Amino acid sequence: MIGLIKDIWDRFLLYLPMAVMAILALGTYWMVRTTPPPEVQAPQRAVSHEPDYYMHGFNVRSFDAKGQIRSEVQGEKARHYPDTQWIEIDAIRIRSFDTQGRLTTATALRGLTNEDNSEVQLIGNAVVVREADARNPSSAPTMEYRGEFLHAFLNSEKVKSHKPVELTRGKDRFTADSLDFDNVDQVLQLQGRVKGTLVPTRQP
Template sequence: MKDKVASGVSIALLAALVAGTWWAADYAKRAVLEDPPRRMTHEIDSYVEQFVMVRSDEAGVPITRMEGDRLEHYPDDDSSEVDQFRAVSQRPERPTMTARSIHARMDEDGARVVMRGDVQLRRLPSPGRAELDIRSEQITLMPDEDVAFTDLPATVVNGTSRIEGRGMRYDNVSRELQVHNQTRVQIVPGGPRPAAPAARRPSNG
């Protein structure tokens, strides 16, 4: 009889201990406030003053340099906004090309850069090839592909020739310049002829 009473008491105490432990765990879980899910808004999570990014080729030789006075990163779309953007593309087998703008948006870790505000794109002169100067209010730069383009009005000065049109694409690999919807062409006497309209034939700028 005493053994049965002792066993019953032990079972009751064990049940009380299990119930108390479950209640304490449930109470603690309800008492602790959980952080709400993070809202992914277009807000700055980091910034860099005097930003510099250098890209190198497979041999470790620097080929592209991008910099600006300030870079602000946005985590929701992994983009960056840059003030006073500047870039230099310098590859041994291609003409050196520079770019600058008041603002720029960098996507895809710098693989795509949309330059905005007083944009200037220059292919520096080289033996047998005149300087190419392109200006617009917005130009998209693809540094890895060495290509730039815009759908907005652009002014192109190729040596002593000047072309104005809406829409432009320049490929620094093939040296092809395409100016769409040409509205004005000015050729200085004795200078080279300008690029032909892209709809008919691209020209090597």
């Protein structure tokens, strides 16, 4: 009898590791079956360069903290592109005032402007005119830029172009293949075929 019990015990110890492994496998299988599947996140939709809204015959104005008008943008038709957050405008017309109240106007056949109207690219018969300083017109006369492409930064008072331009400052006139003008620092860079006409200032 003792021998039979010992034999059964030996067999039990022999198969015990296999039984434990089977129980663990069944437990793992049960956990996998009962665990909810992970939520599958929908792939983000790529933003295409297609307009998400249009405007026709519009007039948009922006104001400063004191309620004074800073800029006004008009156009025949506008298209907003969500991928770049830029607005393309046909027959664009812009009026912008700096902190001293000096007026800058810009017109072109087509324009691209960012959302706060601080930067604008003028394409086709582009003209930018900065009015003279009424307090001191001799030192800050009227500035006029003309070209097929002008890139105006209205807040920093810069105008750039990689295409031929014509610049008029008071009675002085310049032409060049490219332009980089900083009105704040009063630095003008003209490159390429540069021509200029300077009119002497009459002494009183």
